[in-house]
Amino acid sequence: MNSYPDLPRTGRRPRRTARTLTAVAVVAAVAAGGTYAAGLPPFDDGGGPDPAAAATARAFLADWSAGRFPDAAARTTRPGRAEQVLGSFTTGLDIGRPKLTAEDPRDTGDGTVTVPFTARMPVTGLGTWTYSAKLPLREQAGGVWKVDWKLSLVHPRLSDTEKFRLEREETEPVEATDRDGETLSAATHPSLGPVLARLAGAADGGGPRGAVHLVDRATGTVRRTEVSFGGKDPAGDEGPVRTTLDADWQRAAENALARADGKNAALVALRIDDGEILAVANSPVSGFNRAVSGTYAPGSTWKIVTSGALLLKGAVAPDDVVDCPQYLTVGKRFQNVETSEHPGATFRKDFTESCNTAFISLRDKLGEGELGDVAKKYFGVGQTWHVGVPSYDGSVPVPRDATEKAASMIGQGRVQANPLIMASVTATAVSGTFHQPSLVAGTEDTTATTPLPARVVTQLRALMRATVTEGTARVLSDLPGEIGAKTGTAEVSDDQDNNGWMVAHRGDVAVACVVEEGVTGGGSAGPVLHALLSAVPES
Template sequence: MGKTTKFLVTGLSALMLAGSLAACDDGRAGAEGAAKQLASSLAGLDLGPVALEGTDTAAANEQLKAVFADLGDIKPSVAAGEVKLDGSKATVPLDYSWKLGSAEWKYSSQAELTKSGDKWTVQWNPALLVPELKDGEVLDVTTARAKRGGILGAGDTPIVQDRKVIRVGLDKTKVDAAKVESSASALAGLVGLDVAEYTTQSAAAGPQAFVEAIVLRGFTADITEAKLKAIPGAVALPDTLSLAPTRTFARPVLGSVGQASAEQIEKSKGALKAGDIVGTGGLQEKYDSLLRGKDGLVVAVVPAPGQDAPAEGTAAEGTAAEPRTLFEVPAMDGTSLKTTLDVKLQQLAEATLADTGPASAIVAIRPSTGAVLAAASGPGSNGYNTAMLGQYAPGSTFKIVDSLAMIRDGMTPDSKVQCTPTLTVDGRTFKNAEGYPASSLGSVALRDAFAHSCNTAFISARDKVSQQQLESAATSLGVAVEAPKLGADAFLGSVPGNAEGTEHAASMIGQGKVLLSPLAAAVMAASVGHGAPVSPQLVLNGGTQSGDGGASDGGASPTAGASPTAGASPSSSASATAPAIAKPVTKAEAAALSDMMRAVVTSGHAGFLAQVPGAPVGAKTGTAEFGKDNPPKTHAWIVAVHGDLAVAVFVEDGGLGATTSGPLLKEFLIAAG
């Protein structure tokens, strides 16, 4: 091949390559780059880096922020799709994804790009942000509130359900700004709030705010409609709230509901927000997620603030149109919690304790099923769940446990024991209660010593009944073990497995380090009535809520007589520390214990219970000393079995069990029918 031909071929190749490159340089790379930049800027909610046509960047950013303002701090994920070229114009789909709680809202819009010289610009249109969005429209995000589940009692009787309430507060739209402080101060004084705190809260709220002060079931003698009207801006708004029949009904057990506090919102890690209704304390808090359900949400396009929606069919092209829903997540209503509480018996228990000054409790259990029918804490408990969480020395009621241990050591109710006026153990003198009958001293039947509660007779048995045997007998009666069916936080008792000397002697009369709650004492009596260990049950459909279980760890204990809140915290699962029931009480053993409990009524301290109609009542009284006063203060106890009902009555600082708790028990049993 000659030189001329060679140069000709080379030149043609160069021309062909140049033509190919020119054909590829159709602007796609620039358009794709502009599209990616637009997607990135939209995801950051800042259009500063984007070249726009039809508006300036500042105006576009202002409109973007207004459109998405109701979404708060949430930012979308935005991806640019495939660019479609048409000469100097291009279109590109924009795929949005918003994380709205646990929901994901996805949609696509379309952007138009125009090439001017070697630069691609984006044609501004609010529909870039949301399909078909027009000028003068923004997004509105509202919560679709889930209906909170109620709490049901025995036979699915409604306990906690929606009831009418009045929300009292200050409506700042109805009072001059200059009078907000004086109105807030007057309203706080009327409803009993801290004046300075409520005034500060009212001042800090926005000009359109309703600043809630109190929620009432109805107007009272002190807070009347007329008094509210006299305060500028004070209003009473009708509403409903999940409430029990009365303000006090089983409140320490059930808990309450109200708006989430700042602390609860912070601890929820985003699960709660201001205005959410949540449970506080008791079952309402323990099963809050079950009861609360799950709120839904609605994302809609609405006219921007200050712009009214146009009349139907009158909206001009490109201007705000009728509100329309873009995305919706339906609310999932909460599930009602089913319990075993008997409304009548709970109200009766609370009424029985109404005039009792010290902390007190009545717990009623159905032995055949373990159902907790009532768990009432008296007004002296000041809102504390004394019935289920109290930790107190049980006194002579614990002689039920002693007697079981002694029966297992070969004794019967007719076996003889020595009841002496006093007994000294390692230098400490124990004696019987004041007024102990002389006729029951000396060599008496175990049944008689039990009926009259001879301390010295039971302490004398300490050499035959070890502390470990006491612990075993307690667990045999359902005490100091876990309660897997209870479904609520509770203290089921603490009976140490090791104790010597005076501590072991004190254990024989339910003192020392032996502690029971009124619930545990009722379980002990119920196990005698049932002829087998009873495992208490309060919640029927709690599932596997966090903390579900019920028994205390049976470990650390408060000093006798100390405030219950100062003692060991109840644990919802005691499996790691509470002993198992190695040797359940038998029907024969329970029959012997029932015989002795009946003797307490027929010949012992609780003769007043013979007047209770219906099935024969078996009982055991108890008095436990606490504190350092001289004479010492005492807890007053009594437990009883009446047919298929086991009851424990407790009064802290109550004197003698027979004279203080006994009459309360009699009143309860007769009224219970």
């Protein structure tokens, strides 16, 4: 794809038993993360390794990360073996969508180019396994570069004699209550299944327990433990875990997700004044806790942070004219929904209509790493959060080139978030103060942020309110209360529909929703949030 549109189309501490459940022993491979690799220019050609080799490496990693194993394997010297290994590792180790960070390529002097990378493997229900590896590439006849297939590129210790095995410890279902003492369980609130599974051990700093072991292929003997998950075994029964959740909000959130038409989706609602989480809902109701641990490009909901960065330094004002052309080329062509345009538009109009080209045109108003700095300093994104369950806390890397900087302005490139993060971003934008989100009381808070100036808060609130009354979030305009919102549509890949996003605030509550392959934010996430806010009173 060549555009980034934003409109159509644009505990109780659990008792653990000693019994161990052993997962399928794996043959190989790691899935990697290069969610923005496809379409990026190759590494800069400064007389070093052939840029074509680096481009092949990034394309391979992007396919690997997305689960496109046949495509990834086709970029190797042994496609059949590579496809088998890449698939078996992901399945055998129960890895969700992983993330990979490539470093600069290195010429090894023996006719190969090496691309080091960091692999972050999310093991479902346990945590993330992080390690470093190297991707070798060799030039083939005709000047075509291929990944020189070998098991060690998956993981340095993977070999013909040793493989990996995942072991989990069985736990009893956690017992929990909401903020008022009402019992919560996967039976009464099905969407809480993946949340309560990770709440196990929250009070003791642990979580579900397990490990990835390196084992002898022939005998199954454990050679070493690569990574362990979970904390100490809790001593005794101290009663149900009291959470910050609100049973009414949780029920409303689960019911609202029915409007996602069976698509993978997630929703978070939290209190603006203290960050306490009122609802966490996931669809499907079992498996991955995408609401808290998911990694998504936030699309144009990220324009809240981008606008905050621009307004902070006085680089733009709401009434300034910032033209919104159909196209803008920054290394690649960016466009608006259906190549729409708004000649002579003000920045307010650009925000409410989510004009990609206008925001990208302002990229030079911000320093290379300034967007990430603002996200961390004012919004807490990228700092370490202690929510009460394992969470992904966002990433806004310094752009590697002009194209990636342009993409980051509109929540694409390597910007990563999830509904928890975007609900928190919304709460910070409209209150001026970041509060670390929490699911249980007494969680450690190591974050350090600076309040947004009052003038910036006023401007952001006005922009979000206008988006409801006259912009892309009009789906919420018939609801009572001074609701403010922002839509978002995030590209995923050429063979997948866009993810739909919407964030909103009303009273003391901020909410965020993502619908995978929802096509547009207003059309997919919009009805979900409308159903949610219709079902609960303003607080």
